Amino acid sequence: MVTVYCYPKCTTCKKALKWLDDNHIAYEQIDIKENHPDEKTLRELHQKSGLALRKFFNTSGQLYREMELSKKIPDMSEDEMFRLLSSDGMLVKRPLLIAGGKVLAGFKEAAWREALPM
Numbered sequence: 001m002v003t004v005y006c007y008p009k010c011t012t013c014k015k016a017l018k019w020l021d022d023n024h025i026a027y028e029q030i031d032i033k034e035n036h037p038d039e040k041t042l043r044e045l046h047q048k049s050g051l052a053l054r055k056f057f058n059t060s061g062q063l064y065r066e067m068e069l070s071k072k073i074p075d076m077s078e079d080e081m082f083r084l085l086s087s088d089g090m091l092v093k094r095p096l097l098i099a100g101g102k103v104l105a106g107f108k109e110a111a112w113r114e115a116l117p118m
Helices: 011-022 039-049 062-066 069-075 078-087 109-115
Strands: 002-006 028-031 096-099 102-105
Touching: 002 011, 011 109, 039 078, 039 096, 039 102, 062 069, 096 109, 102 109
Parallel strands: 002 028
Antiparallel strands: 002 096, 096 102
16 A cells, blocks of 8 residues: 655645556555654654655755754754654645655655656
8 A cells, every 4th residue: 555645735745646646556555744654654654765864854945944954953863753753744844755664754756756656
């Protein structure tokens, strides 16, 4: 099963969902603002992704900028970052794709094509 955490007003999310639809890939869509992943889920997704934890932050988001996280994250522990990410879905990079054992943060068509059976 393919799961996609996204924000309905996000243009990148809309583009990713259209790509899934155009390629006839079934998915479950979860509104990341209303039903954001909890800390345990984020830890599991991070481990599966192989990405640096800072790559899970939505660095272009308004909340990220308002909180001046670019200055704070370098001094934060992983536990602090996980707590922060789990506190508000708008801090999490989106769309967040979960497909089998793979997790991708953000939409890059080539990476999604490689991760998903077509």
